[in-house]
Amino acid sequence: MSPPAKDVSRRGFLAALKPQNVALAVAGSTVWAYVTGESRASVPARRPPGARDESAFLASCIKCSQCVEACPYDTLQVATAGDGEAIGVPYFEPRKVPCYMCPDTPCIAACPTDALLPDTPIEEAEMGLAVLVDQENCLAYKGLRCEVCYRACPLIGRAIGLEFRPNERTGKHALFIPVVNSDACTGCGRCEHACVLEEAAIKVLSVEQARGKLGENYRFGWLEDAEISPDFEAPMAAPDLPQWRDGLERVLEQMDDLSGIEEP
Amino acid sequence: MTWFWTHHYLLARRTTQLGVLVLFWLGAHWHLGVLTGNLSSSRVLRTVPLADPYAVLQILATGQVLGSTVLLGAAIVLGFWFVTGGRGFCAWVCPVNPVTDLAAWLRPQLGVRWGVRRGLRVDRSVRYWIMFLALPVSAITGVAAFEWLSPIAMTHRELIYGPGLGLLAVAGIFVLDLFVLRPGWCGSLCPLGAFYSLVGRWSLLRVRFDPERCDHCGDCIRVCPEPQIIRYDEMERSGFIDSGNCLNCARCLEVCPRDAYHFAPRFGGDAVGSPEEGSP
Structure with a gap:
């Protein structure tokens, strides 16, 4: 009697663990991983x-x-x-x-x-982030009253606001510049959809593309909650305060001494 | 009528394969909620979740935490094929199966003329290797490795969301099966087939064999997509086709002139779909 089919296949599987086959599997997996990576x-x-x-x-x-x-x-x-x-x-x-x-x-x-x-x-969705990518062609930058993206925005005034700037070309009008607030923008794309240009000047980019990243080292003194935290470690030790005080007192003493000298 | 009786399971399989596609198509385009999603994951009547357990394994290998819906869906599908025979998926649902069946049917007719009748053989363990390697490759690339290239998912998607370049994958499999490999994609390479073969090693519904009726005519071996699994000596001992590679496609049942085959649970019990006389 021949052994059951299961044993045959199991033995075959173990026999397949020869160096040559393992190398083939590794090579195949590498190509596979490469192709999969490229397909993203x-x-x-x-x-x-x-x-x-x-x-x-x-x-x-x-x-x-x-x-x-x-x-x-x-x-x-x-x-x-x-x-x-x-x-x-x-x-x-x-x-x-x-x-x-x-x-x-x-x-x-x-x-x-x-x-x-x-x-x-x-x-609170972040499907993407609207960016006014083409200021040269945006009608608002030409001084025309467009604001279509602003009005199309479902979070009007929050995700897209209008900023008034002087129109230097005419010297007496205002530019109504649409400005995206990236915290509020969900990336829904109603602005890009509504833009009246043949090719939209405002586009929704993926968040990864659109966002910059600030270095951890920046502290902005004009922001109340941006004080240096207690665990902040300065790269150089600051001078010891008592030494300063000593030095200051010494200078003041000398000034007292000087004050005794009559002016010529 | 005789043609019908030797093909009624085949017709039933083509009906379920097409039916699943049509229901998914209607779900996607007419929002008919009988089946929504696709073969990777779906919902029946917008409630019961289903998911491809092998796809879920690959995603888990990437280190992602998954929602309970898809885990429940994978458990349901795994349980279903555990009962009805692992590679039942291949024979009754997979959209690639009609393509490779067509190639297998055409091969002897074209093969004789073009000298490719025998075909190239790949070691049968290769598909298990591909199945296992998909997991480390998923971990390395950070995406479900087979799902990203799967011709099954691609065929399904292209049929539902409009034909695109993905149908090239189907054409590739057809040519591979017709001229190069035998057994072709399904039996030699497909890791999902390998996965369901593993499930099928323990699955409950199997093709039972009645040695009293068999006259060794070999009709079953000629129609079987995995002919190496029909071994009369072993079946006489075990009483059924004891192989995870069996698709439960029932071709042997319907072509057998002496009704030697019938569906039955692996462990004893009454025959399912057996002839009126019953088994001895």
């Missing part, structure tokens, strides 16, 4: 509300497209092969369809893996 889109996309940080989002999204199905405005799209986005992962293009910021966030509710963090209030 180079430019991070605009993600659904509540999405984890881009790398955590790409890892935890199971690519089931349930958020896409749940979106009542067909804002969310599935990236298929050749779209230039990470394949199968949801994204949106605000110039085509922006996010209308449903208060009940059906997309987040649909997510089975919590790649879209549950119970994220829509006004």
Whole structure:
């Protein structure tokens, strides 16, 4: 009788652990890892509300497209092969369809893996960040009364405000410059969608692209809560105060001595 | 009628494969809530979660903490295929199966002329290697490694969200199965098939074999997508096809002229779908 098939395959599996095969497996995995790494889109996309940080989002999204199905405005799209986005992962293009910021966030509710963090209030979403990327073509910078992005913003006055500046070309008018407050902006893209130019001057970039990062060493004296904290360690020790006082007293004594000298 | 009786399981399988696709398509485009999502994760009637347990394993390997919904979904799917036979997924649901079946059907007809009848063989352990290696590769790259390249997910997605470049993957598998590998993608390479083969080693519903009826005509071996698993000597001893590679596709059941096969639980019990006379 031949041994059961299970044993044959198990023995075959152990026999396959030859150095040559292990090397093949390592080489194959390396190529695999490389291809997988390359298949991530180079430019991070605009993600659904509540999405984890881009790398955590790409890892935890199971690519089931349930958020896409749940979106009542067909804002969310599935990236298929050749779209230039990470394949199968949801994204949106605000110039085509922006996010209308449903208060009940059906997309987040649909997510089975919590790649879209549950119970994220829509006004705290960071789908991206609006940036007025093209000041040369923005009508407001030309002195025209446009403000369409400002009025389209669902958080008008909070996420996009207007800043008045003198119009130096005419010398007597004002420029109404739209200014994004990055703390309030959710990246919904209503501004980019509404921009009247042929190509939008205000665009929603991914948060990773749009945000700078301040070094830890900066302290701003004009901000009340920006005092040097008790655990701040200065790189050089400051001079000891008693020594200063001694020195000061010595100088004052000398000045007293000098005061006794009559002027010529 | 005879053609129907030798193909009724095949027709049922094509119906479930197409039915699953149609329900997902209607879910995505008409918002019919019977099945929403896709084969990676979905909900039935917008409530019962389902998830691909192998995909969930890969995501866990990246170190991410996952929501309970997807974990419950993976447990439900794992439990379902544990009962109904691991690679039942391959035979009854997977959209790649009709493609590789078509290639397998065409191969002998084209193969004789083009001299590729036998085909290249890959060691059967390779797909297990791919299955296991997906986990460290997921940990290194930080994304679910097989899911990112899976031709199964790609086929499914392209069929639902409009054909794109992803159908090239399907074409690639078709050519591979037709001209190069035998057994092809499903039996030699697919890590999801390997995963379900592992489940199938212990799954409950199996194809039982009645040696009294069998006259060793070999019709079953000719239609079986994994013909190496039909070994009369072993089946006479164990009473069923004892292999995780069995797809429960039931081709052997329907072509057997003497009804030697029927579905039954692994451990005794009455036959399911057995002929009226019952088994001795």
